Amino acid sequence: MSTTAESPAERRTGGEVVSEPGTPPATGTTVRGWVRPGPTPAQQRYDVLLGLGMAAAGVIGTELARGVASTEVDLGIGGVEPYVLSAAVALPLCFRRRWPIPVLLVVSVLFVVSGERATFAFAQNLVTQATQFMAIYAAVAWARDRRLMKAAVGVVFIGMFGWLVVGFVRALRNDDFQGVNDGLLSPYLSGVVLALALNVLYFFGAYFWGRTAWGTARQRHELEQQAAELAAQQQANARRAVIDERLRISRELHDVVAHHISSIGVQAGGARRVMERDPDAAKNALSVIENSSRTAVNEMRQLLGMLRAADPDLDVAGPVAKEPQAGADRLPALVAEVNGQGLSIGFHQIGRPVQLPETVSVSVYRIAQEALTNVRRHSTARSAHITLRYLGDSVELEVIDDGRPKHAPVGSRLGHVGIRERVGLLGGETEIGPRPVGGFRVRVRIPLDPQNRPLTGGIDE
Numbered sequence: 001m002s003t004t005a006e007s008p009a010e011r012r013t014g015g016e017v018v019s020e021p022g023t024p025p026a027t028g029t030t031v032r033g034w035v036r037p038g039p040t041p042a043q044q045r046y047d048v049l050l051g052l053g054m055a056a057a058g059v060i061g062t063e064l065a066r067g068v069a070s071t072e073v074d075l076g077i078g079g080v081e082p083y084v085l086s087a088a089v090a091l092p093l094c095f096r097r098r099w100p101i102p103v104l105l106v107v108s109v110l111f112v113v114s115g116e117r118a119t120f121a122f123a124q125n126l127v128t129q130a131t132q133f134m135a136i137y138a139a140v141a142w143a144r145d146r147r148l149m150k151a152a153v154g155v156v157f158i159g160m161f162g163w164l165v166v167g168f169v170r171a172l173r174n175d176d177f178q179g180v181n182d183g184l185l186s187p188y189l190s191g192v193v194l195a196l197a198l199n200v201l202y203f204f205g206a207y208f209w210g211r212t213a214w215g216t217a218r219q220r221h222e223l224e225q226q227a228a229e230l231a232a233q234q235q236a237n238a239r240r241a242v243i244d245e246r247l248r249i250s251r252e253l254h255d256v257v258a259h260h261i262s263s264i265g266v267q268a269g270g271a272r273r274v275m276e277r278d279p280d281a282a283k284n285a286l287s288v289i290e291n292s293s294r295t296a297v298n299e300m301r302q303l304l305g306m307l308r309a310a311d312p313d314l315d316v317a318g319p320v321a322k323e324p325q326a327g328a329d330r331l332p333a334l335v336a337e338v339n340g341q342g343l344s345i346g347f348h349q350i351g352r353p354v355q356l357p358e359t360v361s362v363s364v365y366r367i368a369q370e371a372l373t374n375v376r377r378h379s380t381a382r383s384a385h386i387t388l389r390y391l392g393d394s395v396e397l398e399v400i401d402d403g404r405p406k407h408a409p410v411g412s413r414l415g416h417v418g419i420r421e422r423v424g425l426l427g428g429e430t431e432i433g434p435r436p437v438g439g440f441r442v443r444v445r446i447p448l449d450p451q452n453r454p455l456t457g458g459i460d461e
Contacts, residue, residue, distance in 0.1 A: 039097040051094030058086035058127040065124030082118035096138035107135035140210025245418035327361040344383040351390030371399035371442040379403035
């Protein structure tokens with residue numbers, strides 16, 4: 001047996017869940033048992049002003065109704081009873097959203113009393129009619145206990161239509177419905193049908209309008225909750241992308257440091273063997289060891305000092321086949337590889353090549369690889385171009401294409417997050433976005449150590 005509770009907005013008919021009228025369509029976020037929050041202080045202040053304004057308008061409307069009356073009117077107790085009743089009917093609206101059900105019941109009682117005790121004011125005063133409509137609307141739209149609301153509305157409707165029937169009987173007895181024209185129905189039946197139709201539109205219109213307002217508020221709550229969940233999910237995905245990128249940087253750093261340590265070991269072993277018979281060669285080996293150790297320390301300080309601890313549960317890829325070490329010198333090979341995948345890629349190198357730090361060289365390759373992957377997956381581009389610039393104190397990589405984003409969903413842009421994270425760790429700057437002349441650009445500039453030396457035999461292009 002299922003123990004799932006039904007929401008107040010649903011009922012079961014023949015085993016099928018039927019939504020209450022006014023209930024919004026599902027938005028993907030379940031809010032069973034939703035209760036509309038109470039009014040804000042600003043809304044309560046507005047209701048007080050509304051109630052006071054309606055009460056004043058009711059008094060004015062009663063005076064105007066008295067002025068246009070064709071016969072002498074009875075002003076009741078103290079000569080002010082109609083004025084008091086017209087104000088009293090509207091004053092409960094000051095609390096229409098705070099206590100909607102009690103307000104509905106009080107307004108309904110005063111509505112009937114006003115109709116019985118001040119007939120001229122009741123019939124001619126539109127403010128009194130509007131007050132009852134607003135009380136029904138507020139009860140349906142704002143009541144927190146939906147079952148109690150339906151019971152209260154049911155009692156009010158039964159009472160109002162019962163009072164209407166009493167009026168029909170009274171009119172028949174007094175022969176109040178008279179006409180000089182011959183119609184399809186008698187004057188009495190015509191009056192009954194017209195009055196009944198107007199009251200059905202009046203009362204049920206207020207009810208369904210209030211239910212629509214309640215359903216809209218519930219849907220707004222669902223959408224806000226769904227938006228919050230999507231925002232949290234997007235933030236988690238962005239965080240995951242940053243962690244994944246830093247894990248990849250850490251693996252690459254491991255290769256870089258391993259290279260330097262291996263070089264140091266080889267040079268140290270050679271220096272030990274020739275130290276006595278060839279002191280100059282031993283000095284050169286020690287100099288290489290010194291430079292390699294400084295380079296390794298600088299690169300570790302640059303990256304490891306800025307990396308946060310990653311979640312070990314994310315490192316689930318396991319051992320992978322060993323590939324050639326990524327680096328800026330392998331950009332031509334990357335271009336050749338992508339050129340065979342339906343995309344025409346050009347490559348241009350500017351400036352005199354220098355020996356890049358391993359972390360910078362690997363990053364340049366990975367950024368170009370990620371940019372070309374985005375072009376293939378998320379763009380209509382048919383061609384792209386990679387430019388690598390050696391600027392002396394920095395190296396710049398630019399990847400441009402001639403396409404537009406595809407109409408289909410184009411991904412989460414987490415690759416761009418990874419690029420910015422990688423360049424930020426290296427102290428560089430990033431520019432990612434559409435080009436003014438069309439297409440898309442990924443441009444990064446990474447500063448270099450001023451001690452970097454030109455490659456032997458390098459040429460300008």
